[in-house]
Amino acid sequence: MENDTLSLDEIVRRVNAKAADYCALSDRIWAMPELAFEEHRSVAEHIAMLEHEGFRITKNVGDIATAFVAEFGEGSPVIGILGEFDALPDLAQVSSATEPSSTEGGPGHGCGHNLLGAGSALAAVALKDALAAERIEGTVRYYGCPAEETGGGKAYMARAGAFDDLDAAFCWHPAVFNEVATKSTNAAIWARFSFTGRAAHAASNPHLGRSALDAIELMNVGVNYMREHMPSNARVHYAITNAGGEAPNVVQAYAESAYSVRSPNLQDAERVFGRVKKIAEGAALMTETSVKVQITAGYSNILTNNALQDVMYENMRRVGPPAFDEADYEFAKELRKIALTDEDVLASVEARDISLKDKILHDSFLPLGTDAFDMGSTDVGDVSWIVPTAQCYTACFAIGTPFHAWQLVTQGNLPAAHKGMILAAKVMASTAADCIRNPEIITRAKAELKQQTGGRPYLCPVPLDVTPGDPRAKAL
Template sequence: MDNRNDLWRQVDACKDRLIALSDRVWGMPEVCYTEARSCAEHTAELRHQGFRVTEQIAGIPTAVMGEAGEGGPVIAFMGEYDALPGLSQEAGIAEPRPVEAGGHGHGCGHNLLGSAAMLAAVAMKEWLAATGRPGRVRYYGCPAEEGGAAKAFMVRAGAFSDADVAISWHPNSFWEVAPPLSLANTRADFIFTGRASHAAASPELGRSALDAMELMSVGVNYMREHMPSDARVHYAVLDTGGIAPNVVQAHARVRYSIRARDLASMLELVERVRKISQGAALMTETSVEMRIVSAVSNVIGNGPLESALQGVMEELGPPRFDEADLAFARQIRATLSPKDIAAAWHAIGMPPTDAPLADFTVPLDAARNPAIGSTDIGDVSWVVPTVQSHAPSIAIGTPLHSWQVVAQGKTPAAHKAMVQVAKAMAGLGAAVLEDPALMAAAKADHARRVAAAGGYVSPVPPEVKPPLTMSTG
């Protein structure tokens, strides 16, 4: 349609600045809640593009929102820009080569994610101005998706309460509507306190917090036999109580990540883990405090939006890659295991080929077998009809959270995927504004699903504040 072509031309007209933004953010990787420079770059670009800017959303210094347009429905585009620890890597090199030993890196492609979402918002802003159509477009710059649950805190603060539709995407191996599946997740610290003593001279006077933490691990491992097969429990030891074996450890701290397919099941599993921690404390005559760090809900799908997005993505087609793009993708593939590559094809329910980059659209009704993680977009999906797409910014089979993703984060192929998915997101936003029946169907579908799930209650307790220092101690 002419309107859509006009919109896509707006994307092409604006793409160079947003590609440059993506590359700058790639070069300043910042982890959970420390994204000061990345947020500043996004904020400056929003102001340059003429958005009305609101900073410190939900009291989070690195969360920002830009709005443009007047009246009408609100279309929200969600972007991210946080990196991951320990994944520093040079760009365009198909071998491990850190820029900084032990440094951070964009191992999930959020430098591309945020910039493409903003590109879609910028194009829609210009399209609204050119057509005179009522409606508002928003870009939400969201930090700390990697474990910090910023969007859950933003939802709890009402940041999305008047949005009509929310749209996002994620770097991936394929061109597809993202399956609306994720695990609800709580991250909680268990802090054990005991009594120090001389481990040889007076061990009977000590009460070991480290023993309690280890017993908790034993208990959780036995629990795995009696929890749903699609639930997940992982942990990281944050404090062992010291390095002197001749001192009974008076303190210890462990962080658990507790996941399940839906919010109710996850909350039940959290309570079981809490009871295990209390049992470990009882056995060792120590005390334990449970502190929730962050929590996210599972994603709620939206059939009408997914069908509409599929139509836009089929109309656009996947990014057009050239021989240079394919050549580098083959180099990356050579660093992957056959299981990595097979797993990617298995996720979309299709037999493997030798293609290094995806040049097709995955059918909406494909018999997918997706690997399921957790995302704070889940909480947005409970309060706003939400849809996500995937775009092939990485060689097929590249595992997320790897140095290979960082190496591909500034390639021409990644830029092409970023621009193409911005067109898909903007195209869907325009379709929702142009078709009141689509918006009504999306809202009705959303209301039905949320009601069937028992309604939304934030998994983040009211007293828990955004863990702004979770990456710095």
């Protein structure tokens, strides 16, 4: 048994000592889901816990009311652990259900961010306790990061310099597998397209009207025709957020849509987005309307870091997978039987290990070093361009669980989810502790990041004239 205060055994012991408190925190956040930039109660819960633990709190980071930093210790290295707590709209769901059980349309934690924020806080507290025990030099920071889902909160925080003096950053995400993330992600640009026309009576004098809704529909058709002629690894998604009203006998004078454009790096995403803008301008020209384009959020692609990932994987392997019990398996089996299709399960495993399709919960580890690419996007990418960053995924949900869906929400406060969260806290805290014990890890990680960026400074994908409090930046 190791007795070094920063050893894996000691970190695991410290996580276990406070795990129940942070599982309870995750359940409180699960029960009070809040949308992007509106996570005031969730932030208050996290701050209260971390203040009680002795952290110094800085609020309104980057001029965002729901962004904060909790800090403990002094000097170098400075370790950041990233937390999130925002929910998604229209996913309200009761716990432990095997069928949709809410029609109220309220928000729900369809990506497990109730677990994410609490698990990262648990890791920060365990690392803090280890440093305090022997008065070891170093600084631990928990970053309360809002609006990951649709607002790109970390991009705003990065633009404000919140991560500039970090030596390393760690994070995690609830998942259906246990693995260290080695995949890059898509960069993304979110924008609002607002069309303005002229109202008219649709029967008496339609020729006097200029339909903004027609412009929206023509834009969507144009973008859909573009799909054949854009890179195969790019993605374009849209939603009509304002159809101009509910009266069919009125020519709609105003309509609005939201678009998300993704590509493997920011420059490629900007090129595809430029083509989308031209299509919008063409739709306005065809309908004699005007269009205003406003970028509302942006995400950089993730730069992975082998130096940190290797250490993280070794710690995950040594800690061991979640110890799921019979009750965990029974509920997961029932959910699989009733609410998950064969297609759900296949989609869950095909990019990793198809042989896992017959498993119910993941009780092992995926190997390190896959070259697969994650088509999704996250503002963790913005942090990774500034400081060496590593993250892990841990099994919190049944294999086959679709994300951003009620099937995930219903599992988000169950014991199986807590077990995955606790594993993540142990892995992040022990990897951060290794960086403090062995500064050479950070040296290698920084050298790798410099090589990846070629010395290019971080460029925030969100324009300077858009601020988190601006109505233009609200979640769409």
